[in-house]
Amino acid sequence: MPEGHTLRRLAIDLTAAFGGEVVAVSSPQGRFAADAAQLDGTELVAADSAGKHLFVEFSGERFVHIHLGLIGKLDVRRGPAPAPQGAVRLRLATPSWYADLRGATRCDLVDAARKAAVVAELGPDPLRPDADPDRAWARIGRSERSIGDLLMDQAVLAGVGNVYRAEVLFRHRIDPQRPGRTLRKAQWQAMWDDLVVLMAEGVRLNRIDTVRPEHTPEAMGRAPRVDDHGGEVYVYRRTGQACLVCGASVRTQDLKGRNLFWCPRCQPTFRSRARSAP
Structure with a gap:
């Protein structure tokens, strides 16, 4: 889509x-x-x-x-x-x-x-200058749903689809299955700020590029990505391929009917530090 x-x-x-x-x-x-x-x-x-x-x-x-x-x-x-x-x-x-x-x-x-x-009915759109990221945080910060699920909910955040979801979570080393309520507001703000820049660049280039300068084909001496979606990405549709950062195999699984992509080493499983009261 x-x-x-x-x-x-x-x-x-x-x-x-x-x-x-x-x-x-x-x-x-x-x-x-x-x-x-x-x-x-x-x-x-x-x-x-x-x-x-x-x-x-x-x-x-x-x-x-x-x-x-x-x-x-x-x-x-x-x-x-x-x-x-x-x-x-x-x-x-x-x-x-x-x-x-x-x-x-x-x-x-x-x-x-x-x-x-x-x-x-829509959440804030990172491409609109009048968008308020706190509207999205008000729902993310108290939700038991996974952040990977929340980012795809257009009532929470408008305009983000499977590619930007996978890539922004990778760029911020966040486990896609992590409950929204466990994120700190600073983590959400950093992801929002990143989406504002990445999506504006997507408008300019008319394709999605998410890799940092040190991970481009030129910088790494690797072949450019060949995919009908175009653009250079870290994990989206790279199942089984080596992570460009750590070398681990990129994984995928179904989440609410859409394929979820992540690196298990760069985005380790979230473990809550909260302990039950004695």
């Missing part, structure tokens, strides 16, 4: 291509046809993201709410729009640009109140 940096990059690209322009809006597939007809020939104001949600604003405070889900894709391309290929649920077009949406789990026309309600 695309993570928050992908949606932010799409918002930037959509605004650059269509912001302030009168746009032709259609639904070649037909599933969004009635709503597309309401927007066709009106101004696209701008696009914005909140976590894994994308909002494309049109005049009159109307928003197309998009969630890509697991297989959704939104392509923004320069040039006159060609004949639609495949199941294009939404097409935006001007003489100079076009964008095609396929495979999304959500594509709805909503008003400002509904948009605000969707955003209100």
